[in-house]
Amino acid sequence: MWNPRSRALDAALASSVTATLAAGDGLAMPPGTPPLWDGQRPTNQAEWIELGRRVFFAFPLRAEVFMEFALPRPELQAAVGVEHTPAGDFPGLVLFDDVDGRTRVGITCAVCHTTVEDGRLIIGAARRKFDYGKLRIAYHNETHEPVEAELMRRMATWGPGRADVTEDLDEDPVAIPDLWGLRDQSVLTQAGTIRHIGPAALAIRQETQLLHANHQRIRPPRELAWALAMYLYSLAPPPRESPVTPEVTRGRALFDDTCRKCHDNAAYGGEPVPAARVGTDRALADGGARGTGTYRPAPLLRIFAAGPYFHHGAVPTLEDVLSPERLQPGYTRSPLRPGPVPGHEYGTDLSADDRAALVAFLKTL
Ligand code: HEC
Ligand code: HEC
Known part of the structure; x- marks a missing residue:
């Protein structure tokens, strides 16, 4: 079970990580950082949701060299939707100890499933400005890291708010959905690939679908997947007035x-x-x-x-x-x-x- 040391990139951490990356130095975890989860099983719903929130924002899906590339490049961030709040927090980015022991920048659920609108963080809204393909293309163009020409061509077709999340050869990039009203859905994903028979189905499918990104090396503790599902169910659009004309x-x-x-x-x-x-x-x-x-x-x-x-x-x-x-x-x-x-x-x-x-x-x- 993998319960890494991981911290969300708040403004202070983001600026020190950015400085380290810009200097070309190795990243290091701030001393005294504990593992993401203290191992205490929540005892009520509010605690499950709170733990789920931590998973959503801080459990790394994988290390992301592309985000390490983007952090010292504010213009690139703006061009590809790597968003920060007015305070300078980068929702969805973390600093964490990877399986191989190296400290890396990683991505979490929040990088695709939160957005900053008029300076406000909207949790659960799809990040429709996020152009993951364009970010990766910028990285390859500048670093000359080898990449298949065919993949470069396909990434250019994704555009903002879309990603090709399947591993097959089909050309089927899909829009990132908002995460509202999940509890009411009988199926999940645009093509309805997940029969949603309860929170376990939600938790487990998220885990398997997204952690294969980490090459099956790791599994989060069961409690974290359950907490994540409880948190997803708690998400709702921010309240607003709509007059009934x-x-x-x-x-x-x-x-x-x-x-x-x-x-x-x-x-x-x-x-x-x-x-x-x-x-x-x-x-x-x-x-x-x-x-x-x-x-x-x-x-x-x-x-x-x-x-x-x-x-x-x-x-x-x-x-x-x-x-x-x-x-x-x-x-x-x-x-x-x-x-x-x-x-x-x-x-x-x-x-x-x-x-x-x-x-x-x-x-x-
Ligand atoms: C790289 C961007 C990205 C990341 C990171 C990401 N997702 Fe998603 N998510 C997507 C896309 C794209 C879809 C649509 C997939 C489809 O329809 O086939 C999706 C679909 C979903 C759905 C189904 C929603 C619905 O309306 O049916 C849920 C739930 C979800 N994601 C939760 C999560 C959780 C939890 C995490 C973190 C463990 C996560 N996602 C990480 C891009 C992302
Ligand atoms: C026969 C079933 C059916 C009917 C009737 C129907 N819809 Fe839909 N609706 C769908 C399906 C299926 C999709 C997803 C299609 C896709 O993404 O390719 C969808 C998608 C949508 C979307 C896009 C949602 C998004 O997040 O992108 C909107 C908006 C929408 N419907 C509104 C309506 C409105 C308004 C009506 C009535 C005028 C309507 N629908 C009638 C089945 C239906």
């Missing part, structure tokens, strides 16, 4: 008529739908490694902030999701490529007024 009320009725049959759970997600029926790009659903032939109706909490939309992040706004123009050859607003974005035609046949009402309602979720 007559237009919103009309939009809600339209939603109940047109959308609710699929987006039917408490977080407005639902049961997986055959990819052929929803009609969006099939590469991920049919992928060799994790293809299920389906996509899940994504939860719609805080959907106003979740663009670009769909599993591939091909549609920039909610207006575009519902617009018939998106389906036409002349469509040019996709961040991925010019041309139509087919599929999920629901609502595109409504009048412009009805679509506006529907969007007004969606923006209240």
Whole structure:
């Protein structure tokens, strides 16, 4: 069981680590740093959640030479979405003792599943500016570390907020999802690869999927995986006021008529739908490694902030999701490529007024 010494890169630690890296020196753990977990099993739900929070922010998935490269390069950070808070904390980055005994910068869940919005840390929101492919390309271009040309080409196609998390040869980068309303979902991931039958399913799949990144060398203690699941369940969008106007009320009725049959759970997600029926790009659903032939109706909490939309992040706004123009050859607003974005035609046949009402309602979720 692996319970490493690991510390989140808060402002003070980040600046000393950055100085060390800039000088080309070896990293060292601040003396007296204890292991991530003190070995005490939590005794109530609040303690489980607190431990899970520590795992989310500070349990290293793996050492990341790319982040070590980015830390002394603020312009690169800004260009690829390696974010810090106004105080200078880098959510998702840690300094830790790796399995081989070396002290390294590592990444945690929070590097993809938190974001800084107007100076505020939003925990659970996808980091849609994070361009992991671009970061890695910058690293290889400057260091001349060898890399396959084919991988370089593919990484350039990921773009911000997307990563190819499968190990197969399919070209199926997927948008990082928000982590709201997980408890209500019967399946997890965009293609619904995980039957979500309870917290253990959530904890264990996270562990196996993401720690293979660490080449199966390590397993976290069971308690940490459970605590992480409890923490994920506790995540919710930050509260906000959304006035219920007559237009919103009309939009809600339209939603109940047109959308609710699929987006039917408490977080407005639902049961997986055959990819052929929803009609969006099939590469991920049919992928060799994790293809299920389906996509899940994504939860719609805080959907106003979740663009670009769909599993591939091909549609920039909610207006575009519902617009018939998106389906036409002349469509040019996709961040991925010019041309139509087919599929999920629901609502595109409504009048412009009805679509506006529907969007007004969606923006209240
Ligand atoms: C490099 C970025 C990255 C990191 C780091 C990362 N994730 Fe994710 N996560 C993703 C992507 C991309 C997906 C979508 C995968 C898919 O749909 O196939 C995802 C999906 C998920 C889902 C499913 C959500 C849903 O709506 O179905 C959960 C839960 C999750 N991640 C939790 C975690 C946890 C916990 C950690 C840390 C142990 C973590 N992730 C680390 C990128 C990341
Ligand atoms: C037949 C089932 C079905 C119906 C009906 C349906 N949806 Fe969906 N919805 C899905 C599926 C499946 C996805 C995921 C598709 C993908 O990512 O390729 C999705 C995705 C979405 C997304 C993107 C979410 C994100 O995080 O990117 C939005 C927004 C959305 N639906 C809104 C609506 C609205 C509004 C309606 C009604 C006008 C509606 N849906 C009707 C199945 C449905």
